[in-house]
Amino acid sequence: MTEQGKVYLVGAGVGNQDYLTFRGQELISTAEILIYDALVDEALLSLTSENCLRLCVGKRGGQVSTPQEKINQLLVAYCLQGKQVVRLKSGDPFIFGRANEEIAALQTANCSYEIVPGISSVLAAPLLAGIPLTDKELSRYFVVISGHQPEQLNWSALAKIDTLVILMGGRSLPSIIQSLIDNGRSRLEPIAIIRNCGRSQQQVFQGTLTDIVETTRGVSLSPAVIVIGEVVKLSNQDAQKVIPSLHPLANKTILVTRAESQSSKFTKLLQQQGAKVVEMPALAITPPSSWHELDQAIANIAQFQWLILTSANGVNYFFERLENLGYDARILGGVKIAVVGRKTAAVLQKRQLNPDFIPPNYVADSLAANFPEELTAKKILFPRVETGGREVLVRELTSKGGEVIEVAAYQSKCPEQIEQTAWKALQQRQIDVVTFASSKTVRNFYQLLQQQLSSAEAVQSLLENICLASIGPQTSKTCHELLGRFDLEAKEYTLEGLTTAIANYNFG
Known part of the structure; x- marks a missing residue:
């Protein structure tokens, strides 16, 4: 009888090994199968053992992607073979990571699984750019949204939020900005875009809703986190120098x-x-x-x-x-x-x-x-x-x-x-x-x-x-x-x- 396998849905955090949890590192180093996303830092792959099978199933806009159903099938198949499987997801598994679909497939097949949190770019990117998401005067609350399909969002409500944090919004940036302005947001509202957060290539672009599109013209804004709100003015520029020095x-x-x-x-x-x-x-x-x-x-x-x-x-x-x-x-x-x-x-x-x-x-x-x-x-x-x-x-x-x-x-x-x-x-x-x-x-x-x-x-x-x-x-x-x-x-x-x-x- 085949020994029971197990699937671990692990958050890779942002950037390299510095921001990976100890539990995540332990599981990666002992995994028999590693199924990972495109945004996972390649340096993390070196933590695996020599005999670990590594499969990239990343999804990137405009590129050939692995269908979600295929990913679900891989997780179930290897688990039923008795393998210790790590499903490595960028950031945290439960933030825009489609983990629920994978869990549902595992549950249907009676596969054992465990969820391991990771540091999400929602929180890490503003922090590593020196931008506080909350402030007693400028930001009483913030909202996190996906910019993948901006036409489906309630921009009338979102335009009234103190601070917006937007993931997967690089391609939709002009549409997002126009939707906010059309719903009463000031054209001079500060905005910051943090690209490749937590990595040596981290870049921070700052401006206003008026000029940010021109400022980033020609730059691939994937992966990037967009922060819109008055708190951007509080940005600590010294924080942006920390990443390379590490x-x-x-x-x-x-x-x-x-x-x-x-x-x-x-x-x-x-x-x-x-x-x-x-x-x-x-x-x-x-x-x-x-x-x-x-x-x-x-x-x-x-x-x-x-x-x-x-x-x-x-x-x-x-x-x-x-x-x-x-x-x-x-x-x-x-x-x-x-x-x-x-x-x-x-x-x-x-x-x-x-x-x-x-x-x-x-x-x-x-x-x-x-x-x-x-x-x-x-x-x-x-x-x-x-x-x-x-x-x-x-x-x-x-x-x-x-x-x-x-x-x-x-x-x-x-x-x-x-x-x-x-x-x-x-x-x-x-x-x-x-x-x-x-x-x-x-x-x-x-x-x-x-x-x-x-x-x-x-x-x-x-x-x-x-x-x-x-x-x-x-x-x-x-x-x-x-x-x-x-x-x-x-x-x-x-x-x-x-x-x-x-x-x-x-x-x-």
Whole structure:
């Protein structure tokens, strides 16, 4: 019997993750199916797990839209399959969100559901523009309306309301204004239009009923919230400067070179700083050409005093092979484990194992320089990438008296061709930063660009006005060798450190 599924109608709030509720974030991160609206900030999608199916069913005026009946069917179908479904709606689910129709469909099918509130743009947009909706002298009350079909509204009554808040009114703005004026509203009535509230692209247009149409001519007023009333005069202009300052990478597009099929924690870190991220696979991670050496080392693991793991890939491939051979972590009872980097340590800890040693600077060179014990006559197992890895670690450990047994645990290759979205963004000069978290990603990135361009000079010309960001000294050295330069290097050689370095970079 299929386990009972559940549908969560979640309000995404406005803008990015900053305005999402904790409950909403928790549900998005554990969802098996995410069905979301067009107005939901794309940064929220990065909160989902790798295995989450994400379906956009957004409705935008003048564009192809998913029929409401189809959305209802999707919710019911996945729930009946036993899935945990998040229906992510912009703002709050119960404000012009057609949630009642979806709930009715779920109830008819006996599907379990829960409603999670979100911050509506009705309240957030005026607030983030510094406009109070109520004031003891200027606004005793306000009314919220949809501007989608203005001809159906009672403008005689609405013209008498102190403050009007209008959603979905951008296309109908001239009609709305004329209806108010025809029903006695002053032509000099203040009006504000808040576009993209809560996002780095937030804009606020102010004027009167006489001039606002001309002021916004040529501007797409979707999504936007319209506020009409004397309270607009109380607008705090400083409030409009808050949004960009929250996100140091707002309006920056960053290309992240990463491994194929790997969810990028780095992408999430950058999006939290306001960046738009384009991911470009620059590493293809596969099993080694032969398991023979690794299998032999595992069978004789009791001979080793230390196991060294220098990457998340090394951890995953080693332990997956261990399990495939019928062993578990208890076989390592007499072996100490050294890792390079906090990410590697975190992946190891997911397997309920803590490293015995992490070097202070998170790089392989530091591991050898700071090894915690005498290595004379010690036998060290080093599962590593099959080809292309650095030899300095093995050389340094050997010079200290250790016997290092290197075995191939995985291969790291260059993808066969460049990812087209990334290539198009580079060609159209849309990229502000390219990031590199290893020397291998630099080499493969360079190789992929050379497939498209005629020369090394052409590669450097393409990257001329792009910031090249490196995670550490060895990666910076490779950038300099192949790309002619690097522009910034993380002070702490981690993804968090690289994120901080980019956020603090002076783009000039």
